[in-house]
Amino acid sequence: MRCLVGLDDTDSRLGQCTTHLGFRAIPALLSEGCTFRRYPRLVRLNPNIPFKTRGNAAVCLDFESERPDAAFETVESLLRELSDVENGANSGAVFVTGDPEARLFRPIYERALSGVVSPRWVSRVLKSNAVRSSTLGNGMGIVGAAASLGFSEEDDHTYELVAYRRPENCGTPRVVDPERVMRAERALFPYVFNSYDYGAGRSLIAPHGPDPVFAGVRAASPSIAMKAFGMLSYEEKLAGHMVYLSNQCTDAHLSNPLRMPLSAYSAGWLSGSVRSVGDGDGGHVYISLDADGREVPCAVYGPAGDLVRMSRQLAPGDRLIVFGGVRRGTHAHPAIVNVEKFEVLSVAEKVQYENPACPVCTRRMKSEGRGKGFQCHGCGARSRSVRKKATIIRRNIEPGVYLPSPGAQRHLTKPLVRYGRERRVAYPLVEGWIVSESVRALRVPAKSPR
Ligand SMILES: [Zn+2]
Structure with missing residues (x-):
């Protein structure tokens, strides 16, 4: 039997x-x-x-x-x-x-x-x-x-x-x-x-x-x-x-979507777009994710190594699926998703704007305020027709799945x-x-x- x-x-x-x-x-x-x-x-x-x-x-x-x-x-x-x-x-x-x-x-x-x-x-x-x-x-x-x-x-x-x-x-x-x-x-x-x-x-x-x-x-x-x-x-x-x-x-623990509001200690996934990325204490990276209009704070912890490095490459507008578990909220901090891995679905174009060069002396001009044009502090030239210069920043991340260093992975990862x-x-x-x-x-x- x-x-x-x-x-x-x-x-x-x-x-x-x-x-x-x-x-x-x-x-x-x-x-x-x-x-x-x-x-x-x-x-x-x-x-x-x-x-x-x-x-x-x-x-x-x-x-x-x-x-x-x-x-x-x-x-x-x-x-x-x-x-x-x-x-x-x-x-x-x-x-x-x-x-x-x-x-x-x-x-x-x-x-x-x-x-x-x-x-x-x-x-x-x-x-x-x-x-x-x-x-x-x-x-x-x-x-x-x-x-x-x-x-x-x-x-x-x-x-x-x-x-x-x-x-x-x-x-x-x-x-x-x-x-x-x-x-x-x-x-x-x-x-x-x-x-x-x-x-x-x-x-x-x-x-x-x-x-x-x-x-x-x-x-x-x-x-x-x-x-x-x-x-x-x-x-x-x-x-x-x-x-x-x-x-x-x-x-196996990441197959279901995380439910809103985040319930403490649950595990699963969540999709959304990056609102902001910033460094915290101890080498942690905090990602604010926009999931269907709701702001969800996510954290990648320092020891995750490879995953921390890659999360620093994220930028606003990137579309992600974040996988992880929910750390319980306290009165001081909201519930937060501890990221175990993420999948980048699409990478946003990251554009950097610079003030234009002076058409007379080529120095960098200063903005006079929104819609008021630019002035050159070198030669004094003013212009309303010059525009900020847009540069597309090369992104060091592409669509795909990103995991922590092997030593920081969970047994289930x-x-x-x-x-x-x-x-x-x-x-x-x-x-x-x-x-x-x-x-x-x-x-x-x-x-x-x-
Ligand atoms: Zn000038």
Whole structure:
């Protein structure tokens, strides 16, 4: 019988991580005879939620079992063991047998991607549909746990191989040769992405916290993720790795238009024309957008690098689609759109006007006021017939999509190399999709990718 388990919010600031719970649960399930035909899923949700855990990631395990209740008990006891409730984890788990009902889970997923979802609403929906669930802490994790069941393999998706550390190494610096990371990404271009930031010259695959994730490699297919991982160089002995199917790198959270008035923490897109562009503190750029006659303030933050540079090239009249999340307004500041990317639809002609040259002595003339002509302060000549000189300024931006530097992109941000390479059919499990010290000989079907 098909069984699904959605998990969320087992991590805290001090360690643990929801994907690690998946990595621990699968060997346990395999050892009790459960079988896997589908990749576990790593589901990212709205990155703009302030009370999220680090990456706002939920996990969905999808397997077959003759004894679903025993399998669910196994996962539940691991959840209790591994959730860092003392340090702020608010775990949630949802258990389903049979195919997950899209009617139930799809709306929760869609709302959790681009809005704010109340855990009480989710709990009510689950209860009234007799869906088994459990929570720890304040139970906020029920939202992601339920939402993870609404993400489908038929949605655009990518894969991530996540490698895990042995407990004794957690908290020590991760050492991966950045040169090898860059070479792996180059060799497997365009099927490996967001591993290396060429502009900053640094590797992006390893996190920095105390959690058990050693590194993650994002790719278009499981076998390419594994190949890239095999090209890396590191000395640490690892606990193993696992390949996830994921909504990462797909822009899934940006598919709906932002509603007016802007609602706090929502994500989506907005089209309009630029009214003004200006620099703020800390290297931020503020764009005032005219969206159907309504003025919408937008901000591109300094760390976004490439995106900040390009936003400085915008000028009044440029037509844009802005993608991002809404920062809550306060009494001092209105709600503002934090720009995650923008698409330039058309570039306005930017014209600079200069006072005319004096027809007598060629010095620059001064305006006498609107409609009163010009006077030359050099030779005193006056003229009403000369006009300001219009120069068309060369623009350093053209229609297209602009993204932050790779290091500043969200987990959900779709990298440029993926445009036109969307994937809506899952690959079959490949041999070695999970390697774990706790189960040495795992039998998984070894089929070649479709
Ligand atoms: Zn003159």
